[in-house]
Amino acid sequence: MNRLAAVCLMAALHGCAGGGVPRTTQPLAWTLGSAEAGAIAAQTYRALVRSVEARLPAAAGTPSAVLGSDGTPLPCTAETAQRPAAVFDVDETLIWNVGYAYHEARSNAPFDETSWDAWEREGAEKAVAMPGAKAALGALRALGVTPVFNTNRSAGNAKHTEAMLAHAGLGPAVHGETLFLKGDVDGTSGKDGRRAEIAGRFCVLALAGDQNGDFTDAIDNGPAGKRPMAERREIAATRFGAHWGADWFVLPNPLYGGWNDPPMNRDEVVAPEQRWTYKGNH
Amino acid sequence: MNRLAAVCLMAALHGCAGGGVPRTTQPLAWTLGSAEAGAIAAQTYRALVRSVEARLPAAAGTPSAVLGSDGTPLPCTAETAQRPAAVFDVDETLIWNVGYAYHEARSNAPFDETSWDAWEREGAEKAVAMPGAKAALGALRALGVTPVFNTNRSAGNAKHTEAMLAHAGLGPAVHGETLFLKGDVDGTSGKDGRRAEIAGRFCVLALAGDQNGDFTDAIDNGPAGKRPMAERREIAATRFGAHWGADWFVLPNPLYGGWNDPPMNRDEVVAPEQRWTYKGNH
Numbered sequence: 001m002n003r004l005a006a007v008c009l010m011a012a013l014h015g016c017a018g019g020g021v022p023r024t025t026q027p028l029a030w031t032l033g034s035a036e037a038g039a040i041a042a043q044t045y046r047a048l049v050r051s052v053e054a055r056l057p058a059a060a061g062t063p064s065a066v067l068g069s070d071g072t073p074l075p076c077t078a079e080t081a082q083r084p085a086a087v088f089d090v091d092e093t094l095i096w097n098v099g100y101a102y103h104e105a106r107s108n109a110p111f112d113e114t115s116w117d118a119w120e121r122e123g124a125e126k127a128v129a130m131p132g133a134k135a136a137l138g139a140l141r142a143l144g145v146t147p148v149f150n151t152n153r154s155a156g157n158a159k160h161t162e163a164m165l166a167h168a169g170l171g172p173a174v175h176g177e178t179l180f181l182k183g184d185v186d187g188t189s190g191k192d193g194r195r196a197e198i199a200g201r202f203c204v205l206a207l208a209g210d211q212n213g214d215f216t217d218a219i220d221n222g223p224a225g226k227r228p229m230a231e232r233r234e235i236a237a238t239r240f241g242a243h244w245g246a247d248w249f250v251l252p253n254p255l256y257g258g259w260n261d262p263p264m265n266r267d268e269v270v271a272p273e274q275r276w277t278y279k280g281n282h
Numbered sequence: 283m284n285r286l287a288a289v290c291l292m293a294a295l296h297g298c299a300g301g302g303v304p305r306t307t308q309p310l311a312w313t314l315g316s317a318e319a320g321a322i323a324a325q326t327y328r329a330l331v332r333s334v335e336a337r338l339p340a341a342a343g344t345p346s347a348v349l350g351s352d353g354t355p356l357p358c359t360a361e362t363a364q365r366p367a368a369v370f371d372v373d374e375t376l377i378w379n380v381g382y383a384y385h386e387a388r389s390n391a392p393f394d395e396t397s398w399d400a401w402e403r404e405g406a407e408k409a410v411a412m413p414g415a416k417a418a419l420g421a422l423r424a425l426g427v428t429p430v431f432n433t434n435r436s437a438g439n440a441k442h443t444e445a446m447l448a449h450a451g452l453g454p455a456v457h458g459e460t461l462f463l464k465g466d467v468d469g470t471s472g473k474d475g476r477r478a479e480i481a482g483r484f485c486v487l488a489l490a491g492d493q494n495g496d497f498t499d500a501i502d503n504g505p506a507g508k509r510p511m512a513e514r515r516e517i518a519a520t521r522f523g524a525h526w527g528a529d530w531f532v533l534p535n536p537l538y539g540g541w542n543d544p545p546m547n548r549d550e551v552v553a554p555e556q557r558w559t560y561k562g563n564h
Contacts, residue, residue, distance in 0.1 A: 099558030245325030276381030
């Protein structure tokens with residue numbers, strides 16, 4: 001390699017995320033490496049259990065955490081009230097896919113379906129339960145509340161996902177009963193259909209997830225298609241604002257998500273009136 | 283610019299955080315741009331208010347959220363119990379420094395004290411209250427609970443910080459009474475000394491922050507100096523695990539913090555037994 005190309009390569013590496021370290025390191029460092037991110041998981045699970053416990057026993061008419069097509073909570077029935085439940089996303093909600101994140105960082109490659117499929121099958125013993133998750137599910141089960149898993153992992157790998165959850169101390173999870181996978185119920189990756197199905201069987205008192213779609217499809221999606229990000233923030237804060245920390249519980253995931261598809265630039269994130277520049281001498 | 287240099291420059295830009303966007307964009311996009319991050323703030327503030335409300339009225343012997351030098355909660359006294367309070371960090375806890383983050387992204391420069399000092403003085407009307415923060419402080423005040431601000435903003439800019447908090451709808455904040463700044467009480471940037479002082483005046487029922495030092499100096503610091511990151515995670519989860527979501531409330535900040543000083547590489551974050559590589563054909 002000639003000298004200019006070598007300098008060029010080093011400049012490219014050093015220009016990224018500090019000194020040659022793979023570019024996703026800051027989100028990975030915070031999410032998987034900081035005490036603070038683990039503390040947020042623990043606090044969120046503590047809040048979820050307290051919130052569910054305060055609303056037991058469920059009864060006919062208890063508002064569930066699942067919204068109907070009109071955007072209002074589906075009420076529990078005399079029958080479903082006998083089966084209180086909480087519905088959980090899996091990836092970066094209950095478990096950290098540490099092994100897959102390591103693969104992405106090491107290969108400096110973005111997410112791809114083929115390697116992710118391999119991880120679903122091979123990583124059953126390497127997924128790491130997030131702080132507070134195991135204790136929360138244990139506490140819920142002791143209260144007679146059933147954890148139900150609603151994930152976009154693939155149905156073809158159902159047995160591997162069941163095994164992964166068991167290995168992480170979060171099981172049992174039984175596909176079609178307490179585990180719902182991509183395409184179940186309505187053939188889509190949106191979770192509203194599966195939630196409606198679950199709410200027909202259980203009185204769902206809480207939802208937990210790391211992305212908007214774990215709560216309702218209506219934050220990301222509007223009548224005209226995918227909503228602009230500013231609109232998603234607005235709707236989450238206003239139309240659905242009363243749910244956060246009441247019956248909807250969010251785990252922090254700056255590693256990936258619908259918010260990064262496509263990636264925002266700073267002018268989409270920072271409104272004109274919020275912008276500031278430093279005009280002094282350095 | 284010759285062709286090789288131009289290709290080189292484009293390669294450098296494209297190698298960073300996707301297509302020419304400044305390298306901090308992914309943490310900035312999630313923190314300031316995603317609905318999910320705002321929802322976490324809202325849920326955390328809801329949980330904080332509920333938790334404080336459930337422990338009122340304070341009384342002599344009520345355990346405070348502030349730890350004594352032995353690591354156990356300082357008890358409230360008959361006198362301090364008449365002044366219940368909650369103590370809040372400010373930056374990326376109650377407010378997002380959107381303008382400064384924009385400056386950093388635009389200049390592709392790291393944090394520096396000079397431009398930050400200018401922001402403290404010039405940005406009083408551009409700081410953005412985080413979702414749920416204003417409602418939480420209002421709810422606390424209505425319950426007779428005083429918000430006290432404990433921040434490492436500079437004492438020289440006290441009047442600007444008071445004005446910023448007022449403009450964001452979070453005030454009042456009075457330096458020396460309800461606002462404590464870097465160096466107050468014991469001349470340090472560590473917050474334990476200021477917390478002890480505040481706990482001598484108020485019955486502190488909750489702490490809120492985005493970094494370990496907003497709760498106790500003992501997570502980041504041990505007898506031998508700064509703890510390794512793995513030790514910080516361990517201590518936060520075990521020794522202090524019962525506090526998260528009970529009387530300590532963490533806001534997510536993957537933009538900056540002690541966890542990134544120095545930046546971790548993936549081998550520090552991912553233990554050997556957690557690593558996985560994809561061995562298939564792409």
